[in-house]
Amino acid sequence: MAGGRHVVVVGGGIAGLTAAWVLLRDGDPGLTVTVLEGASRVGGKLRAGSIAGVAVDEGAESMLARRSEAVELAREVGLGDDLQPPATAGASLWTRGALRPMPRGHVMGVPGDLEPLAASGVLSPAGLARIPLDHALAPHRYEDDVSVGRYVAERLGHEVVDRLVEPLLGGVYAGNAYDISLAAAVPQLLPIARSGGSLVAGVRALLDAAAERPAGPVFMGVRGGVGRLPLAVAGAVVAGGRGSIRTRTTVRELERTPTGWRLITGPTNAPVPIEADAVVLAVPAAPAARLLRPHSTVAAVELSSIEYAGMALVTLAFRRADLASMPAGTGFLVPPVDGRRIKASTFASNKWGWLAESDPDLFVLRTSLGRAGEEAVLQREDAELVADSLDDLREAVGLAAEPIDTRVTRWGGGLPQYAVGHLGRIACVRDAVERLPRLAVCGAVYEGVGIPACVASASKAAAEVLAQLAGPYARPVH
Template sequence: MQVIVIGGGIAGLAAAHRLTGSGVRVTVLEAERRFGGKLRTGEVAGLRVDLGAESILARRPEAIDLAEAAGLGGALHPPAPVGAAIWTGGALRPMPKGHVMGVPGTAAALTGVLSDTGVARIARDSELPPLRVGEDIGIGALVAERMGHEVVDRLVEPLLGGVYAGDAYRISLRAAVPHLYEAARTHDSLLAAVRAVQRQQEEAREGKPAGPVFNGIEGGVGRLPEAVAAACRAAGATLESGVAVTGLRRTARGWAAQLADGRSLTADGVILAVPASAAARLLAAEAPAAGRELAALDYASMALVTLAFRRADLARLPRGSGFLVPAVEGRTIKAATFTSAKWGWAAAADPGLFVLRASIGRYGESAPLQWEDADLVRAALADLGEATGLAAEPVDSVVTRWYDGLPQYQVGHPAWAARVRGYLAALPGVRLCGASYDGIGIPACVAGGTRAAEELLRTVAPGPREDTGE
């Protein structure tokens, strides 16, 4: 069997890795000059750091298993056991516990983060009519109705913003927090649903050795796609970067991909591991209904400002691993991560440096991404200074922009993904995977790529290849 994987992010590379392990001839085509998508390393003040996603959810096995298979098992390290904070009400406050993505199981869980009135409002959830979530509902809309807007604005929004950079009131409960959605369908109050999820999580951990919630990779999570790409090449796959696919068409024996350089490659099957907008263009001719659905998915853009300081210049080091910033605070940054405090390997790589990064950009707020790099750095330093007292000048800075980097899982997203796949069911030999569909975290993307590969292996029979002379 021959398969073309279009897109060399971690989902596409995971698909290629699974296929090469089954003896399939694989060609991976990536339009950018490098593989890895939103996983990327770079340098600041000579230190290699992540300029994209920086951690892996360790309680899902898919990405950890792939890292180990690619030879990075010994480089996996959990973050330092230092707490995160939230910048709210003009002060950094410890991140509260006892919640599920910001939705509390008790009113007391948010004492200190909300006003007394806001805490009291949470308890009224149990007095309201029975909970109804229907086929889907916005997380923020549901929480505001049951517990008040302050819970959403001060905790749910910044937590969801760190993942989706989206509007908490419109993000799909069913897609973003599926275990809470399922619990909400069978409980009369949101408080009871949260406590049910917490009990399930506790029961799942019983009898199992305690492990980290997250893991990083020494030298940066951006090493993962590099290692997987190398493993795919070693297994016989062909990986080409800087090669854009401009069209797809069905042939008598499979599919042909038209490339921007004039070539046409044929295969038994195709995996589209690209953003939904790119998949829409490629499927417009052969699956117009799917193309229209795919084109409707919205995205948010963001920028990362990575800063390096001499430790000797810092009057005091920022405490903890970083902090989140609610949108209602009116700040430019939405989060900060203290890289050198969070990751032991980063601190050890250059003990004289302290590296941190700030993220900027929320759904519908594109103006800051148009600023010059120097303006973004100044804005980040101003907010960091007010939050932590940081007054030193950085010795180096790197600004990384991720345009349309985060798909928006708005209400109805699971039904949207099901419709897209339903349209493609009548189109043999094509599968979709990536952050647009079943989760934007690294494990979810790896799982989606692996699943797409396995479905092709089950459903596509290899046929004789046409001699195209290419």
């Protein structure tokens, strides 16, 4: 690759920052990278904050450790010594009027072991009695994509979906199980669906195979909050002098040039062009569609069809002395069918040892509110969301104390919805983008909403751009 090349990354979330870091790490020493972020801060949906004087996450608080990409990135940027697994385990479900243990032996709520499920009390006797029919049902092979909710309900009944699958999927996507793609969201179940056999037996086989693999933490956090990760990556990007980050810089247009791309920023009456040999788009579907529309109608149309869900996080700090008691474990999920206001609560001071060490006299927990189609929740006043959270916590765990500090964080349109057919839409987008020279896309909309998936998506985009820069400039394919 010739020296002096310049790559612009549009978007300063974890995907964009990772793409910039990989470009600088693996590219020619003469390569320079500029990250353009429209907001006033980098990090996207990962954000570190504080409450009552202690650090907390205001976005995602953990990352899947059984996928190595995010943990490896954290180590590369100097956070290796601060990686910590949860200090405790044991989540619950607040359903059917009580806090009940999350039954062991499931894949995204789909049971493979009925004994702990029966003991948990999560399902009614009728719901439990429906599950064994799975073995007697005639084989049905799902050749095309199907929603998680439809597939599981047809095999095991609606109660399994409503009280087990829905709250777990909702915690990841803030969506509806009856709308979310099986192939995109729970791909490990797809071979079972395509075989047409027993779902319970298939899940049991998956669990048996997992038990044979080396044990280790499922999730990992970062001392001081996962929100430190994008800041550490940003620091690594600018440390060597070849990378720069500009916030409050929205890209309004993307133009082709004879050897690359021109990005138009600044106000419409005083546009500021930025020349680039290559571009990585690491932004949500809507802005990506807007920038790609003049160059690929197919990519723009497919991206524009992807919907997003918003949610709000309420963080509450209490004096431990004011709490009569709090349940053990990491917190609880709430099935939408139970009609509660909150959809989950995390007992952060139980879950993260570093948080308990920061102030042993403080107890921090948080709740989440809002699912797909519930955008009105985000319009409510902070005090109303706090009051709703406290009312539900009072009923769920008997919490009677008043918080000494509160914090409300809204993530409007934060989570892409992987609707049925999502993988096909993304395949169309990728095929269209591949026809555009020296341009790549990455982020949560493409290969997964979790941090490791975003890191992997960004690494792939960076590798694609570096490969294209190593060869001659190719004219667009129409």
